[in-house]
Amino acid sequence: MVQSLVHVCLAGISAGMFIWLVASGLTLIFGVLRVLNFAHGSFYMLGAYLCYTFLRFAGVDFWLGVLLGPLVVCVVGYFMERFLLRHVYPLELPYQLLLTFAMVLIFDELVKMIWGAGSIGSPTVPGLSGSVSIAGRDFPVYNLFIIAVGPLVALGLWAMLEKMWWGRIIRAAASDREMAAAIGVKVPALYTGVFVFGAWLSALGGALAVPYVGLLTTGMGEAIIIEAFVVVVIGGLGSLKGAFLGALVIGLLTSFGTRFIPTLDMFLTFILMAAVLLWRPQGFFAES
Amino acid sequence: MLVVDKINTYYGISHVLQDVSLQVQAGRAIALLGRNGAGKTTTLRSIMGLTPPRAGSIRFLDDEIRGLPPYDIARMGVSYMPDDLRIFPDLTCRENLEIARRVCKRSGYWTRERVESLFPVLKARRSQKGSSLSGGEKKMLSLGRALMTNPKLVILDEPSEGLAPIVVRTLRETINEIRSHGLTILLADQNLKFCKQVCDYGYILEKGTVVHEGTMEAIWANDDIVKRYLAV
Numbered sequence: 154m155v156q157s158l159v160h161v162c163l164a165g166i167s168a169g170m171f172i173w174l175v176a177s178g179l180t181l182i183f184g185v186l187r188v189l190n191f192a193h194g195s196f197y198m199l200g201a202y203l204c205y206t207f208l209r210f211a212g213v214d215f216w217l218g219v220l221l222g223p224l225v226v227c228v229v230g231y232f233m234e235r236f237l238l239r240h241v242y243p244l245e246l247p248y249q250l251l252l253t254f255a256m257v258l259i260f261d262e263l264v265k266m267i268w269g270a271g272s273i274g275s276p277t278v279p280g281l282s283g284s285v286s287i288a289g290r291d292f293p294v295y296n297l298f299i300i301a302v303g304p305l306v307a308l309g310l311w312a313m314l315e316k317m318w319w320g321r322i323i324r325a326a327a328s329d330r331e332m333a334a335a336i337g338v339k340v341p342a343l344y345t346g347v348f349v350f351g352a353w354l355s356a357l358g359g360a361l362a363v364p365y366v367g368l369l370t371t372g373m374g375e376a377i378i379i380e381a382f383v384v385v386v387i388g389g390l391g392s393l394k395g396a397f398l399g400a401l402v403i404g405l406l407t408s409f410g411t412r413f414i415p416t417l418d419m420f421l422t423f424i425l426m427a428a429v430l431l432w433r434p435q436g437f438f439a440e441s
Numbered sequence: 442m443l444v445v446d447k448i449n450t451y452y453g454i455s456h457v458l459q460d461v462s463l464q465v466q467a468g469r470a471i472a473l474l475g476r477n478g479a480g481k482t483t484t485l486r487s488i489m490g491l492t493p494p495r496a497g498s499i500r501f502l503d504d505e506i507r508g509l510p511p512y513d514i515a516r517m518g519v520s521y522m523p524d525d526l527r528i529f530p531d532l533t534c535r536e537n538l539e540i541a542r543r544v545c546k547r548s549g550y551w552t553r554e555r556v557e558s559l560f561p562v563l564k565a566r567r568s569q570k571g572s573s574l575s576g577g578e579k580k581m582l583s584l585g586r587a588l589m590t591n592p593k594l595v596i597l598d599e600p601s602e603g604l605a606p607i608v609v610r611t612l613r614e615t616i617n618e619i620r621s622h623g624l625t626i627l628l629a630d631q632n633l634k635f636c637k638q639v640c641d642y643g644y645i646l647e648k649g650t651v652v653h654e655g656t657m658e659a660i661w662a663n664d665d666i667v668k669r670y671l672a673v
Contacts (some may be wrong), residue, residue, distance in 0.1 A: 318543050321536055325529040332527040335489055336590060337515040337545035 159288040161412045162405065167296040169404020170303030171197075171365070174358030176381040176388075176396040177310060178351030184391030185327045185347045188238060189246070191253035194378025195260035196352045199226050200359025201275075201369050202268055208276060208363075215278045215364070223356035230352030234345050257378075261371045272368040282364075295364055302361065306354070307397050314393070323347060327391070380407075383426045389436025398438070442467040442625050443488070443594055448497030448507070450487045457483045458494065458649045465594065465627050470620060472636040472657065473629040474671055475646035481629035482524060484646065485596050488627070489521045490514045501594070516545055520592035524599040524629075526583040530572035534563055537571050537582055541589040549591030550622050556585040559615060576603060588619065595619070597628040601635045613638050633671055637661045645670045 179193045204222030207213045213221070233256065241249045281298055284291035314320035326333040326343055334340050358377075366373065384403050388395020403422055410421040429436065443465040450458040458480050465471045473481045486492045488499055490511040499507040506514050515521075520541075529537050538553050557564040560581040566574060574582060580600070587595050600616070601609045609632070616639050620626060630636050636643060637657045645653040645660070647670050653660070660666060 318540070321532055321540055322544060324531055325540055328529055328531060329527055331491060331511070332523070332529070333544075334511040335491065335515055335521045335523075335527075336541040336586065337512050339512050340510075 156288045156290055157412070160290055160292060161408050163287065163292055163296065163300065165405035165408025166303075166401060167299045167365075167404070168408060169400045169402075170299050171358050171362050172377060172380045172384055172403055173303050173397055173400035174306060174361070175355045175377050176384040176400050177306065177393060178354035179378075179381050180385045180388070180391055180393060180396045181310075181354075182348055182351040183385070185323055186238075186242070186344050188242070188249050189253070189390075190238075190348075190351075191250060191378065192233070192256035192260060193253075193351070193355050193381065194374035194376070195257055196226050196230065196355035196374075197359035197362070197377050198264060198369075198371065198374030199229060199260065200356025201363050201366070201373065202264055202273075202359075203356075204360035204363050205273060205275060205369060206268075215276070218363075219357070219360040222360040223353050226356035226359075227349045227353050230349045231345065233352075234348040238348070239341070239344075257374065260374065264371050268369075270371070272370045275363045275367060275369055278364045299361060299365065303397075303400075306357075307393070310393055380422070383422055385436070386426050387429045387436055389439030392436065392438035395436055395438030399436075442502060443627065444498075444500045445484075445488065446498040446500070448484075448487055448494035448499060450483055450492055450494040452483075452492070456649070458487060460497070461487075461646070461649070461651055462497075463644050463651065463654075465625060467593075467625050468620075468623065469642065470616070470626040470628070470640040472640035472643040473627070473646060474631075474633065474636060474643050474660070475629075476631070476671065479646040480649040481646055482598055483649070485521070485598050485627070485629055488514075489519065489596060491521075515590060515592075516547070518547065518591075518593035519596065520587040520590045520594075521596045522583045522587045522598060522600065524602065526579045528571035528574065528579050528582055528586075530570065532571055533568050534571060534574065534578075534582060535567040537586055538563070538589050541586045542591075545590035547591040551588040551591050553589070556588055559588075559618065560585055577608060580604070584615075588624075592624065594625045594627060597626065597630075599630055600628055601630050601632045609635055631671075633661065633667065 175193060175197050179190060182188060182190055200223050203225050204218040207218040207221050208215060237252060241252050278295055281295040283294050285294055314324060322338055323343065326338055326340060330340055380403055384396055384399035387402065388399035406421050406425060410417055445461060445463045447460040447462050448458055449460060461484055473484060475481050483492060487494045490509055494507055497507065498505060501517060501519060532540065538556055562578055563582055563585055566578060600612060604612060613635065616626065640657050643655065643657050643660050644651050652670060653666055
């Protein structure tokens with residue numbers, strides 16, 4: 154029983170770390186640009202497909218794929234912010250959601266055109282493909298690696314936002330974009346930078362998910378964006394701390410749900426979201 | 442230094458400023474006077490590029506700045522203390538000062554040390570979050586932050602508002618000290634006495650137009666004008 158609980162926990166934490174990588178970019182972009190990017194899961198999907206393509210067709214090493222795939226997604230994110238999103242900032246939220254939702258459909262169709270509609274089997278990572286024995290049962294080394302990556306990214310983000318001037322400028326612009334502009338912050342360039350960085354975080358999650366998910370499908374972007382939305386609702390929009398803890402909670406809840414009450418599956422997640430919305434609509438760590 | 446020529450500014454469809462013109466010569470301190478809602482803040486925001494005028498011209502050091510984004514105007518050497526101070530709430534007191542210097546990249550007389558010696562309380566509060574400062578401290582911080590960009594022209598919106606008389610006297614000395622380092626000042630304030638002690642020349646606004654201008658002594662001495670446009 155204990156053995157099983159430990160493994161359900163570890164599985165939940167590693168699943169949660171992928172949600173965290175997507176949710177961190179989503180919440181950072183919302184905090185600064187005030188845009189809810191529905192297409193943020195598409196960056197995850199593109200990160201995965203591009204990483205896979207670099208491995209499969211350019212024959213590069215997995216780690217080089219993890220580096221290159223998200224970089225290509227950064228270029229996609231740059232064009233999306235610069236030429237599409239920028240024009241809807243002055244409009245109301247529904248227009249932004251419509252535009253980014255349209256982008257989800259466009260990215261899905263593009264992926265189907267390039268890689269085909271079927272699922273793609275993903276490779277394993279040399280060096281990290283084995284398992285270790287934890288509490289008397291085997292656990293994949295790669296999933297342990299993912300459990301380490303999540304907090305490292307969180308630490309990096311914290312250091313950037315709290316300890317570096319770049320991050321302090323982002324925080325200043327997030328709290329008061331007009332005053333930031335009045336002291337000389339080039340707000341449009343900052344927005345592009347934050348959007349591209351958020352896209353990179355999501356794509357990094359996708360690239361790292363290649364050996365984890367087993368199969369790449371066009372639905373993977375939608376699946377993770379829904380979970381990421383639930384996470385930011387629970388954690389509070391714009392809060393990175395909330396996104397990290399929310400991702401852990403959702404990862405664990407899903408893991409325990411599928412293990413002990415498999416019929417409920419995603420139902421538990423949405424029940425939790427509904428409860429949070431009713432009881433504490435601003436989430437647990439929202440900025441005031 | 443600054444020539445504002447017949448600017449017209451709108452909020453949505455309401456026509457707030459109508460053909461406002463004014464001039465600020467280098468080294469002087471100019472006051473915008475007028476009651477609440479006369480258009481003082483809108484004039485200052487128009488110059489800073491925060492609510493760009495739809496018509497007219499604003500020239501700063503012979504460059505047309507109307508239509509430029511605020512960050513370009515700031516980098517050209519105009520800085521701004523808004524009436525609601527707008528301290529960055531989750532940066533510390535010292536970060537609020539430093540950020541202006543780092544972003545604007547203009548060097549000159551004003552350094553963090555000099556600003557902190559001008560306002561010693563900012564040094565004492567250096568690691569406190571902006572949101573935790575008192576109203577008076579926020580005012581000093583907002584003014585200090587405006588100096589940190591080493592501007593040529595500093596725009597102050599309601600500097601004396603909400604300050605106790607003794608603090609207003611200190612502020613007067615501070616502004617005179619700032620002027621002695623070569624800064625040009627454009628301020629809007631309701632306190633006529635304060636404006637007379639700090640500024641050389643004044644413009645009186647009423648319903649979005651300039652209705653009177655003159656030296657501060659002349660305005661101060663003109664009971665008719667004071668009663669008509671300034672008395673509450």
